[in-house]
Amino acid sequence: MRKEKGIPEHLRKWQEHGKGLGGEVDQRVIDAMHPADAADHIEELGLEEQVKFIKQLPIRDAADSIAEMERYDQRELIERLNIGMSARILEYMSPDDAADILEELDDDLRESLLRQIKAEDREEISTLLTFDPDTAGGVMNTEVAILLEDLTVDQAITSIRAEVEDKSIPYYAYLVDRRNHLTGAVSLRDLLVARPGKKIKELIHNQHLISVTYEVDKEEVARLIGHYNFLAMPVTDFDHRLLGVVTVDDVIDILNEEASEDMQSMVGAGTDETIDSPWAYSVKKRLPWLVLNVANSAISAWVVHLFEGNIAKMAILAVLMPIVANQAGNTGQQALAVMIRQFATEKFDRVKSWTAVFRELKIGLVNGFCVALLVLFAVYMFTQNAPLAMVMSGALFLDMIIGAVVGGAIPIILKEFGRDPAQASSIFLTTITDSLGFFSLLGLAGIFLL
Amino acid sequence: MRKEKGIPEHLRKWQEHGKGLGGEVDQRVIDAMHPADAADHIEELGLEEQVKFIKQLPIRDAADSIAEMERYDQRELIERLNIGMSARILEYMSPDDAADILEELDDDLRESLLRQIKAEDREEISTLLTFDPDTAGGVMNTEVAILLEDLTVDQAITSIRAEVEDKSIPYYAYLVDRRNHLTGAVSLRDLLVARPGKKIKELIHNQHLISVTYEVDKEEVARLIGHYNFLAMPVTDFDHRLLGVVTVDDVIDILNEEASEDMQSMVGAGTDETIDSPWAYSVKKRLPWLVLNVANSAISAWVVHLFEGNIAKMAILAVLMPIVANQAGNTGQQALAVMIRQFATEKFDRVKSWTAVFRELKIGLVNGFCVALLVLFAVYMFTQNAPLAMVMSGALFLDMIIGAVVGGAIPIILKEFGRDPAQASSIFLTTITDSLGFFSLLGLAGIFLL
Known part of the structure; x- marks a missing residue:
């Protein structure tokens, strides 16, 4: 077998073959496929075609392929197949895979299916179902x-x-x-x-x-x-x-899930969303966070509102506002990202974590100083207004330091409260850096410029 | 052996033991440790203590422990040990681990070390060094x-x-x-x-x-x-x-590295930064992106500048600006996060990727509509100014849709240009959502309100 660019040859063969047949399923080709590739293939079919196809397969092949499918597709397929066939398929899976699928189903369907599964398998699967799915018990394999x-x-x-x-x-x-x-x-x-x-x-x-x-x-x-x-x-x-x-193959799944969860929950997307999720599911997951974000940005808007008079007198402040907010937000997100990955890859250590916030403070001080200097020159060149340039760069410096410390601290605080350290952290961060950035810029302007 | 909360007992024993000795290293305890735990322990020492400690260890134990240390600590330690000892240690490692360490060193030191390594190992390691470290050849183990x-x-x-x-x-x-x-x-x-x-x-x-x-x-x-x-x-x-x-243990490292790279490079932090990196290293990695971000936010500031007259007449616009920018930025980041994780977990598929952008458009339309409606009411309640509320919610709706599409598209575009799909993507996104958000809010206000 020869292959290039990482595409397994039998898969490429299938692709070419598939094209020749106008994309229809060819049993002989599927037979020669690895169950993981067969699963990918099945997922691309519509639900009715999936059912038709699974029914043609020997039960063991069906079980192997379904075990490799995405959670959402597994659920849809099992709900659609007749209950006797689903039970047979689950019996052929390893008990932990069967338990994972049953976990996702409605209580009624789960109970009916369990009743149809033969006693020895049922007992093993039922035991696995009693463990919290996010624990070692919930992901372990009992075949040892x-x-x-x-x-x-x-x-x-x-x-x-x-x-x-x-x-x-x-x-x-x-x-x-x-x-x-x-x-x-x-x-x-x-x-x-x-x-x-x-x-x-x-x-x-x-x-x-x-x-x-x-x-x-x-x-x-x-x-x-x-x-x-x-x-x-x-x-x-x-x-x-x-x-x-x-087993280590479960670890790969856990790591991938965790990385997706962290990155996606940081910005308020669903932890288990993929581009294959139904779009309405994504709306349901994201909308509450966007609404929370409205409330949050209302806070920074309220800060600006307090100083509306200053802006009316000096509209250039509104021009500079986004720069302060952006820089401090970005600084904070850098700290946030490094901290969230820390929690994902190492055991939580309180002292080490707070020491890392101090490290972020030092980084924030130096980066803040450099960027503030750059902005001081830029604003002065642009406006020829030295006091304005100084107020702007002072506010920027202050807000970048706040961003660094808050970005480093948010995941620790969430962790201490028993929450996911990534959850909506970027949204909380932006609220703080925006509000305090606007407050320092408009406040300092009020004191020194007006 | 009994353990709770996932702390291996021998490690807890060591912790307690270590405390009893005022934190000093106890050889007997280290002897009973797994090399991965010994590595963690060594990393917590200062460089001089590390050297002193490694010198006391049997070469094989030293090699096993160093192989488990972080890249940065490995480099520092090997540079500091005498060359004969470093060569012996590298000989005892598996060739791929030795090659990974040599890869990090200066050319001169690498050459000197290779000359000191016995011929059979040297040849194997030198061959491994010819492969690109980001490829299968660069991470493979030749002991098979x-x-x-x-x-x-x-x-x-x-x-x-x-x-x-x-x-x-x-x-x-x-x-x-x-x-x-x-x-x-x-x-x-x-x-x-x-x-x-x-x-x-x-x-x-x-x-x-x-x-x-x-x-x-x-x-x-x-x-x-x-x-x-x-x-x-x-x-x-x-x-x-x-x-x-x-081997699969390398896969775990690759997945963890990739997840850190993606999350950190998305916001312009160093791809290989951890909270253990020297803080000056983080400054060096992050500052260039913050400076780029100044240039980028100058673009959105310039957009506001174009409409400075409008703001002087109607300062409430400056109050509403952050809400538009925030919502659209957040919407875009949600799309971005899901897309980046897609590229991390599945093979790039152009058609599927652009279809996913279309999916984001649909999500953006619905979420944008809901949030715009909420904001319409809120702004009207707050200002009693119906035209203003309509302009605001129109601009918000528009910018959220732009955010959704741009957030989905940036990783694909970066990928098509052969770049890391995450690199600074959040910075580019914010530039676009800020600029276009301010443009639509202030532009629509200019047309309908002034």
């Missing part, structure tokens, strides 16, 4: 290779061979004692290179076993897996009994 | 388990057992023909469950082998690994000869 620590290496290999078809990702096997307490982890390669008669317990001598309890936030689990370069993180209850594992 | 496709399963296992100590991440082994062309991939578990006498070639019958060439962008490789839920992606030359693999 478990070994009693008393086994020898060759017994362990035999046991894994017998089980392996059932477990989707057995890169590690986990050791437990007779009461199911997690005692260690071995990789398949550890087993492969060890002397067959050795007790597996000896392989984990001196191991730094790292695990999380089921209620740890999923973003924290993702951070830990990234930090330790793990392929999976074992999840236990508070008695340290093994419940499941969070 | 390679199997001739003619082997039987038991021969393959014997071969992996012999090699495995040297290879850091052999979850997959790759099959090549006699001319080193990549023909397939097998996982250790495939080998473990297969009949020993079977040819490994038979295991890959009908496999959809997916690989990338060395010049594929690293973010695209990350996207593909996430898409296919792979643990590693083989990298080949244009003749499909195997060069190395990109």
Whole structure:
């Protein structure tokens, strides 16, 4: 197989093929596709075509492909298929994928589906549904290779061979004692290179076993897996009994979701919006924040209103206002962006975070000074009015420092109140930098110029 | 080991222990730490302490810990250690980690270090240094388990057992023909469950082998690994000869870097800034964009200047100006954020992207209409001036639609010009929404109110 520019050859083949058939689905081509590519393809079809297509597929292929689809498309499709078929498809998925889909459905449909799923799968899925979806328990996979620590290496290999078809990702096997307490982890390669008669317990001598309890936030689990370069993180209850594992492929999804959430919620867009979301959904998510923003900008407008008399006497102030607001807003957003990414990539550390605000203050002071100097010259050249140039650059300097400190502090404050550190932070920031910027410019002008 | 709230116990032990010793380093505690935690700890020390500490460590531990440190700290430390020791440390690292560090150094130091590294490692590292660091070649690991496709399963296992100590991440082994062309991939578990006498070639019958060439962008490789839920992606030359693999732990780093880059470059902060960067570095990265922003806001100020006469006659216009600018800016940023995340998580598709701008137009129309209606009432209640309220809400509606379309379009345009779709996008957006917002408000006021 040869490929260029990262397009897998079988996909390109499908694209060409698809064109030849006027874009119609060709079963033979789909058969040769990876489920992730098949999912992409299915998502491009209309709902009725999706249903028609899924019905033609063997149940296992249907399950594999649907598991790879976007949440929104999964939900629509499962709601539309007949309940018996949906239940069969869910049985063929790994329990965590099935639970993720059921989570999204209405209570009634979820209950009906669960009743149709065969008892052993139902029990496992129902247990997973009891965990908060944003925690380790909510994202973990229960298909895990478990070994009693008393086994020898060759017994362990035999046991894994017998089980392996059932477990989707057995890169590690986990050791437990007779009461199911997690005692260690071995990789398949550890087993492969060890002397067959050795007790597996000896392989984990001196191991730094790292695990999380089921209620740890999923973003924290993702951070830990990234930090330790793990392929999976074992999840236990508070008695340290093994419940499941969070795998690295889930981490990639969690990181992508988190990055989208942060960037989008910062400006008041929906955390889970994509360009594939229905546009009415985006309206619903964004409009409340825009309305809040009206209230917020009413505050800065009110500040300007206080000084309306000054503006009437000196309209040039209205010309300079946007410059102050823009610079301070931009300065604050720079601090905000660095801070939000800090919280996304490292564990929250109060002292370190507030030290970072002090760092932003220093950056704000230097950047503020340079920009204020530039603006001092520019305004003087333009207006030949030295006092005005000084008032303008003073207000700018002040507001840029405020922007730097407030931009650095907002995510910490939101975090301390238990909120998402990004949520609408840009909107709050702008309200403050606009209001205080206008206040200092128009206020200083009132004192020194009028 | 028991843990709560995701803090690994040995780390908490170290924290408590560290406090008891007045924060001094205790070798026994460090010995029991994971290299990733040791790296975090070392980063908190001053440079001289770092050097002193690293010198006490066995070379292998030093290499493992330094490999986990932040790029900036690695560079400082390697520059400060004596060249012989640095060379030994680099030899103990995996070649891709060593190449990443050397990449950051001055040419002279890099050359001197390479001369000190033993020939076999030098050759491998030098080859890696020839690849663009932003491509698959630049992030791949050359330590990969390679199997001739003619082997039987038991021969393959014997071969992996012999090699495995040297290879850091052999979850997959790759099959090549006699001319080193990549023909397939097998996982250790495939080998473990297969009949020993079977040819490994038979295991890959009908496999959809997916690989990338060395010049594929690293973010695209990350996207593909996430898409296919792979643990590693083989990298080949244009003749499909195997060069190395990109592993999933690199993907986590790439995704985190990309998310930080996007969020930070959007507002003109440095793409690689963190709260641990020296503050002067942040000044250097951010100031040029703030200066550009002065030029940009000068444009919107100039628009206001054109209408200075109108403002002198009707100062309330200056009160309303910030509301228009804010709303349209916010609307545009919502579109921007969703679009930038789209480019981060999916392959660029021109038609789909422009369709998404059309989607933003629809959202902008509805949100613009709702907000304009709200503002119409609010301004009328406040001023009792119906024509003013209508002019204001008309300008707002217009500017919000412009914001939606421009916010959606900027990342596509940047992408088409081969730029990072996020770069300074928020700054460009604000310039446009401010200028056109002021133009429509003050222009419409000039026509209908004065």
